[in-house]
Amino acid sequence: MPLDAWLAFIAVIAVFPLMAFTRIGADMVLLGAVVVLLTLGVIDPQQALAGFSSSGLFTVAFMYVLVASIRETGGIDLIIRYVLGRPKDEGSALRRLLVPVASMSGFINNTPVVATYIPAVLSWSRRLALPAHRFLMPLSFASILGGTITLFGTSTNLVVNGMLADRYPSLAMGLFDIAWVGVPVAVIGVVYLLVVGYRLLPERRGAEQVFENPREFTIEMEVDAEGPLVDKTVEEAGLRHLQELFLVEIERGGNVVSVVGPGEKLKGGDRLVFAGTSAGAVELQQMRGLVPSYHGESSLEKDFKERRLVEAVVSDQCQFVGQRIREGHFRTLYGAAVLAVCRNGERVAGNLGQIRLQPADVLLLEARPPFIERHRQSRDFLLISQVNGSARPVHEKAWMAWSILIGVVALATFGVLSLLNAAMLGAALAVVTGCCSIGAAKRSLDVQVLLTIAASFGLGAALENSGAAQTLATTVLGLANGDPWLMLVMVYVVVALLTALITNNAAAVITFPIVVASAESMGVNPMPYVVAVMFAASASFITPIGYQTNLMVYGPGGYRFGDYLRVGGLLNVLVALVALPLIPQIWPF
Structure with a gap:
């Protein structure tokens, strides 16, 4: 390989462990690699910035705005209220949860779907007296499965299709083209979760059970009106840097002073709430000027307006x-x-x-x-x-937000507008009609995801233009012995393993040029391999870091890394067994 190819190859190899085993964001790692390759002359400025003009990138951005309009108008909350209901047992509860989530995730990016459902599921499971951890991991997995039904379902599908359209305009996919494989994958996956998956989860408490009684870890004292602490600041009273606990808030005359600063002055009769271990009460009892609080009800159980x-x-x-x-x-x-x-x-x-x-x-x-x-x-x-209640969503414009989204889907499906144009028009209508404010639209844009996508294009260009992709493709071809089926399996396995360690978008974009070069060298249709990249990148089931929704449910469900491998390992295999035989039937070699 030429020197440029070696430099590109080394850069790509280096980003994987950096993203998988450090706290540096994927966007910063990939942008750093692009900057290094640009500095070394492996790619030119136009190639380095090509990702920022990608149609797939802008389609993802406009979809974030559409999803924000659904969330801001309470559109998803309406479905939660009327769909979840009150099932009679755990099995029917899972059906009420997973089937709608998988269906919705085909048309709405799965991250906001899961983010909206998590607090609802926690409250819902408490009312049903069922353990929340039996629902949260299946919730994440169902959203991922649903995302494979349409190009809208996940940003990875949009990005891969954008790269495909740039390279082979005639092969660009329609909104529901991948449904031929995505629907069977989603159905088999959801059935697995309903019948087997949730049973593999061990009994374990989630965060909602750990936090269900805040008084267990609060200690309350009162400032003696005749004591030496009156009119002293928190710092002067020695309450700022206690070893076993710290001062959370002060209740004074029926009001609460939250986030107490070191300069806050104490008054006689102030009720002080400390967080920490019960052993910390011993230290407080020995402090002159503090007396135990006997008001009965914990201040943390009161509904103060400012807390x-x-x-x-x-x-x-x-x-x-x-x-x-x-x-x-x-x-x-x-x-x-x-x-x-x-x-x-x-x-x-x-x-x-x-x-x-x-x-x-x-x-x-x-x-x-x-x-x-x-x-x-x-x-x-x-x-x-x-935790202690939330404001009622405003549903007045929910119908309009849903109508705009359905209109976007219809325009793209029937070819009236391209996916990019339809999403752009829908986002503009969402803002103009007030379904989504400009501020909410800005906040909805996940800058890290967008930068990751854009930077991944730069690395992909380095692999392709330096000849590294062609060399790697030749190596892969040698291992596959020219067998298109074996090549398809190898593509799927490699991408699925990469997406378990790094972001699915990065895994898809970096491997895309290698996969296409391999198909071209073999003289076969690249489509089955491109579709395999889509489905393999979405198979993020075996680790919590493989996909954002997995990490979102990790803490609230009280899960451990091994739980994902236990439940998601078999699901990964099932998805591969369904997708790999079907893909060549729809897109022949």
């Missing part, structure tokens, strides 16, 4: 991962106090301030109402849901 109890799932992109809560000044940065941390289904014991956060940790926070909206789209948290 919310919130559950937040820590993202692997959170800047606090690996840091102690106190050292990172979590409360100062986010304006929220950590009351407890749940990890692998168990509340983390010990001094809260000394806990080092990990990805998928579930935090119980006390925060003011703006916190939820401010950080709902934050990269630091995968999911934010209110």
Whole structure:
């Protein structure tokens, strides 16, 4: 291979472990690789920036706005309310959940579907007295399966089809073309989840059970009106850096002071609420000027206007991962106090301030109402849901949001407009009609996903133009011995393994030029291999890091890595056994 090919190959090999085993975001890793290749002259500026003008990238962006309009108008909440209902047993409950989720995910990106369903499922399972962890992983898997039905279902399908249209305009796929394989895959996968999958999950508590009684980890004291702490600041009173607990809030005259700062002055009769271990009560009892609070009802059980109890799932992109809560000044940065941390289904014991956060940790926070909206789209948290009730969704324009989405699907399906034009028109109508505000539209754009897609195109161009893709294709051909069937299986296995370690979009975009070059060298139709890339990239079942929805349910469900392999391993095999024989029947070699 020439030097440029070796450089491109080394860059691509390097990004996989960086994305899989470090906390650096996939977008930053891929952009860094593109910058290195551009600096070394492997690709030119036009190739490096080609991904930012891709039709697939813009289609994904406009789809985010359409999904935001459904969410902002409460369109998905209406379905949750009327579809889930009150089933009689666990089996019927799963059917009520999985079938609609798989169907919806064919037309709406599965990430917001799962994000909307998680808090509903937690509340729903409590009312049904059923363990939530039996629903959350099947929820994520069903959304992934549903995403294989149409090009709309997942951004990976749109991106791969965009690359296909750029290279072979005559082979561009229609909205429902992959349904010939996607529907059987989704049906078999959902049946597996209904009959076998949920039974493989061990009995384990989820975050909603760990956090169901906040008083278990709160300690309350009162400032003695005649004591020495009156008119002293929290810092001066020695309440800022306690070893076993920290001050969460102050109740004063029926109001609450949330997120207490070090300069807050104490008043006689103030009721102080501390979070930490019960052993911390001993230290408080010995402090002069504090007396036990005997008001009966915990202040955390009261519905103050300026406070919310919130559950937040820590993202692997959170800047606090690996840091102690106190050292990172979590409360100062986010304006929220950590009351407890749940990890692998168990509340983390010990001094809260000394806990080092990990990805998928579930935090119980006390925060003011703006916190939820401010950080709902934050990269630091995968999911934010209110514990003690939430505002009623506004449903007045839900019908209009759904009508716009259905119109987009119809225009693209019947060829009136291209998928990009239809999505663009739908997004504009959503904003103009007020179904989605401009601010909500901006917040809906997942910049990390969009940058990952764009940067992946640069790496793909480096592989193709340097000759590395052709060399790798020749190597793969040698292993397959010119057998198109063996080649199809190898493509599927390689992409499925890559998507378990890195993002599915990156795995698909990086392998696309290699797969197409292999098909061209063999002199066969590239379509079956392109479709295999789509389905293999969507088979993100065996690890929580393989797809965002898996990581979103990881903490709330109290799951462990092994649970995904136990349930998702067989599902991966089933999807392959259904998809691989069908693909060449629809798209012959």
